[in-house]
Amino acid sequence: MKNHTSTLDIVKASKSKIEDTDFENLTFGKVFTDHMMECDYVDGAWQTPKIKPYGPLQLDPSAKVFHYGQAVFEGMKAFKDKDDHIWLFRPDENFRRINRSSERLAIPAFPEEYFFSALEELLKIDKDWIKKGFGNSLYIRPFVIATEEGVSAAPAKKYKFMIICSPAQAYYSGEVRVQFSEKYSRAADGGVGFAKAAGNYAAQFYPTNLAKDAGFQQVIWTDANTHEYLEEAGTMNIFFRVGDKLITAPTSDRILDGVTRKSVITLAEEFNIPLEVRRVKVKEIIDAAKSGELKEIFGTGTATVINPIRGFGYAGEKYELPKLEDSYAKVFKDKLMKIQYNETEDKYGWRYAVK
Amino acid sequence: MKNHTSTLDIVKASKSKIEDTDFENLTFGKVFTDHMMECDYVDGAWQTPKIKPYGPLQLDPSAKVFHYGQAVFEGMKAFKDKDDHIWLFRPDENFRRINRSSERLAIPAFPEEYFFSALEELLKIDKDWIKKGFGNSLYIRPFVIATEEGVSAAPAKKYKFMIICSPAQAYYSGEVRVQFSEKYSRAADGGVGFAKAAGNYAAQFYPTNLAKDAGFQQVIWTDANTHEYLEEAGTMNIFFRVGDKLITAPTSDRILDGVTRKSVITLAEEFNIPLEVRRVKVKEIIDAAKSGELKEIFGTGTATVINPIRGFGYAGEKYELPKLEDSYAKVFKDKLMKIQYNETEDKYGWRYAVK
Numbered sequence: 001m002k003n004h005t006s007t008l009d010i011v012k013a014s015k016s017k018i019e020d021t022d023f024e025n026l027t028f029g030k031v032f033t034d035h036m037m038e039c040d041y042v043d044g045a046w047q048t049p050k051i052k053p054y055g056p057l058q059l060d061p062s063a064k065v066f067h068y069g070q071a072v073f074e075g076m077k078a079f080k081d082k083d084d085h086i087w088l089f090r091p092d093e094n095f096r097r098i099n100r101s102s103e104r105l106a107i108p109a110f111p112e113e114y115f116f117s118a119l120e121e122l123l124k125i126d127k128d129w130i131k132k133g134f135g136n137s138l139y140i141r142p143f144v145i146a147t148e149e150g151v152s153a154a155p156a157k158k159y160k161f162m163i164i165c166s167p168a169q170a171y172y173s174g175e176v177r178v179q180f181s182e183k184y185s186r187a188a189d190g191g192v193g194f195a196k197a198a199g200n201y202a203a204q205f206y207p208t209n210l211a212k213d214a215g216f217q218q219v220i221w222t223d224a225n226t227h228e229y230l231e232e233a234g235t236m237n238i239f240f241r242v243g244d245k246l247i248t249a250p251t252s253d254r255i256l257d258g259v260t261r262k263s264v265i266t267l268a269e270e271f272n273i274p275l276e277v278r279r280v281k282v283k284e285i286i287d288a289a290k291s292g293e294l295k296e297i298f299g300t301g302t303a304t305v306i307n308p309i310r311g312f313g314y315a316g317e318k319y320e321l322p323k324l325e326d327s328y329a330k331v332f333k334d335k336l337m338k339i340q341y342n343e344t345e346d347k348y349g350w351r352y353a354v355k
Numbered sequence: 356m357k358n359h360t361s362t363l364d365i366v367k368a369s370k371s372k373i374e375d376t377d378f379e380n381l382t383f384g385k386v387f388t389d390h391m392m393e394c395d396y397v398d399g400a401w402q403t404p405k406i407k408p409y410g411p412l413q414l415d416p417s418a419k420v421f422h423y424g425q426a427v428f429e430g431m432k433a434f435k436d437k438d439d440h441i442w443l444f445r446p447d448e449n450f451r452r453i454n455r456s457s458e459r460l461a462i463p464a465f466p467e468e469y470f471f472s473a474l475e476e477l478l479k480i481d482k483d484w485i486k487k488g489f490g491n492s493l494y495i496r497p498f499v500i501a502t503e504e505g506v507s508a509a510p511a512k513k514y515k516f517m518i519i520c521s522p523a524q525a526y527y528s529g530e531v532r533v534q535f536s537e538k539y540s541r542a543a544d545g546g547v548g549f550a551k552a553a554g555n556y557a558a559q560f561y562p563t564n565l566a567k568d569a570g571f572q573q574v575i576w577t578d579a580n581t582h583e584y585l586e587e588a589g590t591m592n593i594f595f596r597v598g599d600k601l602i603t604a605p606t607s608d609r610i611l612d613g614v615t616r617k618s619v620i621t622l623a624e625e626f627n628i629p630l631e632v633r634r635v636k637v638k639e640i641i642d643a644a645k646s647g648e649l650k651e652i653f654g655t656g657t658a659t660v661i662n663p664i665r666g667f668g669y670a671g672e673k674y675e676l677p678k679l680e681d682s683y684a685k686v687f688k689d690k691l692m693k694i695q696y697n698e699t700e701d702k703y704g705w706r707y708a709v710k
Contacts (some may be wrong), residue, residue: 022410025593027505027507027703028418028506028507029505029506029507030417030504030505030507032417036416049448054416055679056413056414056415056416057412057414057415057416058412058413059411059412059415060411060412061391061409061410061411061412061517061519062384062387062496062521064518065421065426065553066419066426066498066500066553067426067428067496067553067556068422068496068553068556068557068560069424069426069552069553069555069556069558070553070557070560071420071421071422071424071557073422074498088614089500094603104561104562105557105558105560105561106557106559106561106564106688132552139506140704141421141422141506143421145421146557146705149385149522150384151383151494151496151519152383152384152554153430153559153589153590154560155560155564162416162642162691164416166417166506181545183545184545184546185543185544185545185546186543186546187543187546188540188542188543188544188579189540189543189579189580190536190538190539190540190579190582191539191540191541191543191558191579192554192557192558195559196419197424197551197554197558198420198422198424198554198557199422199547199552199553199554199557200424201423201424201508201546202423202424202426202460202552202553202554203424203459203460203546203547203552203554204423204462204508205423205460205509206459206460206461209510218674219456224543224544224546224579224580225544225579225580227545231669234508236509265622274699297547300504303402305400344526352390354662
């Protein structure tokens with residue numbers, strides 16, 4: 001994976017913006033580093049990747065991404081350890097997933113050697129943007145968009161694969177309460193829910209706004225057919241702790257195969273936490289909340305790592321979760337971050353050194 | 356509707372591209388007229404619409420349309436009659452629908468007076484691009500995209516509403532055969548299938564490619580829950596003629612409320628064609644095909660008007676439809692086009708004069 005032979009065109013920015021950046025007061029995903037990676041697909045092939053100064057794209061108004069939503073993305077993070085070494089966390093998972101997403105949206109696969117050589121070079125050039133300290137990271141956003149001109153509803157013949165990077169502190173602030181969806185849906189069987197397809201996200205904004213109006217920060221989506229089963233939160237997979245047992249929904253063509261999710265599943269075994277990967281009934285979670293057996297709900301995702309949920313709403317009722325000293329959420333988050341920041345052993349080989 | 360008071364900024368192109376355009380050999384949606392309409396949403400309001408020379412957009416790589424698919428569109432046509440008058444067909448339906456689509460994707464509604472004044476002015480400026488003759492038209496593509504910079508997964512605060520126009524001949528060439536979907540889905544209950552959301556289209560490309568590999572041109576989507584009911588074709592609503600009776604699926608949160616579809620429903624009554632708007636079982640269509648009662652299948656949509664289907668595939672079997680002299684498809688297409696081109700009475704008030 002690290003034996004790169006592909007060429008790479010590099011044009012450096014004449015001046016860095018880093019001095020103008022307040023790293024103590026970052027809004028998530030608003031500030032970008034000095035450089036970006038851009039690679040065009042034309043004439044049936046991905047061309048030489050370019051690293052160049054971060055700046056605007058010029059696209060025809062008829063570019064297919066604007067009309068038919070042919071766009072997929074990934075979310076990753078780079079971490080800097082105490083010795084100024086830079087680490088990625090399971091980047092092979094993100095690489096494979098963006099190509100799975102692309103396949104489902106009829107976008108050509110991106111070559112592995114281009115992805116890793118360009119990403120690592122980009123991180124080295126913008127390494128000063130990665131700040132040390134637990135919680136600090138560089139959020140990395142690889143994405144692909146259809147750039148071909150023309151409004152006929154067919155897959156494009158031209159694409160852009162890009163990587164942009166944004167310095168990040170912790171993603172969420174404040175307590176998070178979620179609403180279990182009773183009417184709206186995120187994904188259909190046989191649809192694109194498992195893909196990080198751009199259109200999956202826009203579809204969630206309106207129902208999420210309704211949930212916000214009702215006093216919640218996010219929605220936990222239920223299955224579109226019956227709304228009886230809890231699936232995922234749109235930007236996070238979801239885990240439920242009932243008694244000492246952890247439960248999470250299986251991945252499917254509706255549910256994203258989250259990297260943090262699968263890492264938590266592995267760690268649960270290491271920690272001897274009983275875990276069931278199976279469909280989760282709304283009713284069983286409500287019953288567990290009422291009987292006091294529901295101890296925790298938390299979300300997992302690259303941006304948030306582990307996001308504890310303080311309470312939830314369903315069918316007009318609101319439920320609060322207990323405040324635990326020894327929460328699973330805390331245990332997993334601590335372990336994952338220690339792995340990510342090179343502060344503990346990495347027995348699964350999840351860390352990836354950027355050298 | 357036609358009493359416009361809004362202002363409009365107009366910058367004309369220095370040189371027309373019309374002489375370079377071969378109107379006898381147009382590829383659908385590839386060539387655009389000299390001008391376009393652009394209107395920005397910033398600071399909580401739509402600003403003054405602009406008509407300006409057709410040209411590229413400059414967007415930040417983090418613009419939300421690229422990452423979260425906040426994008427909706429419409430398809431309309433302008434027609435020129437024998438006396439050089441320009442007509443639209445039920446544009447109020449498209450205007451209302453783009454705002455319904457926008458609402459579902461958390462995009463602010465566009466003002467009616469801006470839409471009509473800017474569209475009509477654009478058509479007048481580019482009127483030479485609308486060619487006379489049955490089948491010739493100007494395809495009009497209004498669309499909205501989220502332009503705000505930043506990769507946090509939340510509705511944008513900045514948008515662009517645009518109208519671009521492309522001269523068109525007939526949309527489909529050759530015979531069209533469709534595959535009834537058995538596995539893949541277009542939309543979920545509680546999802547965005549009823550909206551002209553960009554992401555709905557990208558999601559169809561991969562299954563449509565599989566159908567093409569199997570010898571079909573399009574997919575007729577079935578309901579995601581059971582795949583037992585026929586819904587729509589993604590860019591067309593679908594009608595089935597069994598004996599003398601016409602059947603089409605009801606609109607829902609999964610099925611687009613097509614303008615051509617609803618016009619056909621109205622005309623069916625005028626023509627005394629028995630019509631049932633109800634769920635259509637795959638099984639009843641297969642049975643009708645086997646017994647010889649299935650006479651026609653046709654799609655309806657702005658680009659194609661009425662698109663006769665020659666055959667279909669399901670569960671590994673292929674079915675051919677009879678060639679009828681007196682097809683409903685032909686009757687509807689002829690009537691609709693005569694209304695569109697101002698060659699017959701317009702008793703429903705569907706024509707809209709651009710003056």
